[in-house]
Amino acid sequence: MTVRVALIGNPNVGKSVIFNNLVPGARQHVGNWPGKTVEKKTGKYRYKGEEYELVDLPGCYSLTARAVDELVSRTYILEEKPDVVVDIVDASNVERNLYLTLLLMELETNIVVALNQMDVAKSKGYTIRTEALASRLGVPVVETIATQKVGMEKLKAAIENAAKSPKPASLTYPSDIEDLIEKLVTILSADASLVTHHPARWLAIKLIERDKEVLEMIQETTLDSKIEEVFA
Amino acid sequence: MKRVKAVLGDDPEIAFAERRYKMIGGILEECLTKTETGMTFSDKLDKVLLNKYLGIPIFLILVWALFQFSIEASGVFMVIIETALVTVGAFFGTLLEGNEMATSLVQDGIFGGFAFILPFLAPIFLMFLGIAWLEDSGYFARAAFVMDKLLRKLGVHGKTFIPMMLGFGCNIPAIMACRSIEGEKDRMISILSNPYISCGARLPVYVLFAAAFFPGFEGSVIFSMYMLGLAVAIFTAWLLRKTLFKGEPEPFIMELPIYRVPTLRESVLHMWERGVVFLKKAGTWLFLGAIILWFMSAFGPAGYLGIDPDVSVSYTGILGGLIQPIFAPLGFDWRLGAALIFAFLAKEIAVESLGIIFAVEGDIAIGGALAGVFSPATAAAFMIFILLYIPCVAAVGTIKSETNSWKWTLFSVVYSIIIAYVIAAIAFALLSAIGLGVIGGA
Amino acid sequence: METKLSDLKSGNIATVTKVAGSGAVKRRIADMGITPGARIEMIRNAPLGDPIEFKVRGYLLTLRRSEAEDVMVSTEVQR
Secondary structure, eight states: OOEEEEEEEOTTSSHHHHHHHHSOGGGEEEEEOTTSSOEEEEEEEEETTEEEEEEEOOOOSOOOSSSHHHHHHHHIIIIIOOSEEEEEEEGGGHHHHHHHHHHHHHTTOOEEEEEEOHHHHHHTTEEEOHHHHHHHHTSOEEEOBGGGTBTHHHHHHHHHHHHHSOOOOOOOOOHHHHHHHHHHHHHHTTSHHHHHHSOHHHHHHHHHTTOHHHHHHHHTSSOHHHHHHHHO | OOOHHHHHOSOHHHHHHHHHHHHHHHHHHHHEEEOOOOSOHHHHHHHHHTOTTTHHHHHHHHHHHHHHHHHHTHHHHHHHHHHHHHHHHHHHHHHTTTOHHHHHIIIIIIIIHHHHHGGGHHHHHHHHHHHHHHHHHTHHHHHHHHHHHHHHHTTSOGGGHHHHHHHTTOHHHHHHHGGGSOSHHHHHHHHHHGGGSOOTTTHHHHHHHHHHHSTTOHHHHHHHHHHHHHHHHHHHHHHHHHTTSOSOOOOOOEEEOOOOOOOHHHHHHHHHHHHHHHHHHIIIIIHHHHHHHHHHHHEETTEEOOSSOOGGGSHHHHHHHHHHHHHGGGTOOHHHHHHHHHHTTOTTHHHHHHHHHTTOOSHHHHHHHHHHHOOHHHHHHHHHHHHHSSOOHHHHHHHHHHHTOHHHHHHHHHHHHHHHHHHHHHHHHHHIIIIIOSTTOO | OEEEGGGOOTTOEEEEEEEOSOHHHHHHHHHTTOOTTOEEEEEEEOTTSOSEEEEETTEEEEEOHHHHTTEEEESOOOO
């Protein structure tokens, strides 16, 4: 069976270099996302006898419903449910890059973090304790320097591992926010189809943020008034 | 019951973002140590490249250097391509010896014009290489930052400068690059104004006409064509912003990445991604166009017209004659009219079609034949028309796919013909007034 | 002292207190790390005076003057 892997990250993190390192140019396929003028790059590679299909998601800083690129990425993750999501984090710009990582964790994806541009981070005076980061996030973290093809085998191995023993990421916010999330999750759970298609906690967070797309989703259900109570 | 407002205040969306960053702060406290390194190389470079007084001059110098690089470094490659073509052409010539029609198709139809056009691939690819290098180095984000205020006055976003630069190579990848521009209006304006940027495919036409009609001033003539294209692009953007796409350009919330030296492999890959789009266009439309052109010129209502036919009685001649009255005020005859029709398939074909029509080979011979029948004013009007009228068929296709609208594609085509005609007519009148309307005069 | 982000001079460091403005732009600014509590340094104006370059969360970000006007900062920086 083919393992489906999505590649995501902020712009300028070396995502396309990683894509090119994993999939040789001749095996890449470039097209468009259906109905969108957003480029979709896909390609396949083999690792330890297994076939991996890589999808390059548009580079983005966030996952709101307001920008086309962000919506394409988010919809793909929600609807296509890739087996593994590789989140490429620029080690030299780790604070802002982890923002997207948290958003992906909210989506309860099976994440592998590639901590790229380690060389640039070092030159900036950054020392990152990778293991500590991995245990704090609860997801595997691999150090890479894509431009020098460093860490690519380790990345492939981490993807293989994640595919074999999937572990959806989970993120716990401070208790005041958790209370809100919990309340909303209880209400949302009444609609079985809604919460089987989307992570309930993610829906709750998006409701708190007044996300346009999720609000519209809720308006189609009967939960509308109960949810408004939490906001009133 | 605790409400959202009590926990996160009036603006939960922003408050939630704040909480995420707080959480990241907590994580990084345990995992990240920062050592003061003082000013990094990147910071020092910015002190110069974004300096209040030096920023704009440096930008202009870099753009100039990009053009110089693509022109100067391409000389060697152009010679290699030319030699290769002549060799292959001669080989096919001996292979097909004896079959007159096949020899005519291959030698006149395919290799005759290609030998002049194909070498111009070199400057296009080198331009893309230079752009890829500057883009991947992190400088282009700075250039957008430097140019934003000026470009915004003209109605476009600072980022539009990147597709504009690409347009000097080929308009197709340039129009595709408009995807990086957020905001529907900004993107539409960038797409619809891009075709007037003079691409590398128009260069062979300028080179031919400038050498034939303005000897000694070739450089200035070609340079003014590029400037005219840029001016029309800017005017079009301004006009669209004032009329059909009213409003303010999108916000300028942009990251300035750390400078780095792109690897050669990376730059070449990036160049190839864009260059291959041009190659596909050349491979299909240029090739197809050459065959159609040969066929329409070698055949007429009377049938096959033989080697070096009288093109005026061929289908090409008839077609040129049909549209000639429209262009008579610019001094075009049926030959230039026919060249314009074929140039729609790919603008370089204008050169090839004139070669076939005049039954001569090589740019010097074509130039000589042209100088014998047209005035410099007509030549200038023709160059301007080639520059501005409908981009090639592949670019029109790209406009369609990127705007996702036949309406805007049609608008682009009609608008371009009108503006080309008006400006060509003005140039013709002005040049005629100063005595350049005489055949053989310059 | 509370002031607009757009009023900072080159080299000034401040703490973000409020992100105002309209929906999509406001959220984009916050996603990029300009949230209440963030330390932000004004680096320089573009040569023509606009946009403005800032350093926030360890990286460089540009905003137009009009966008920076919607962010309030306090110039009394802790630490």
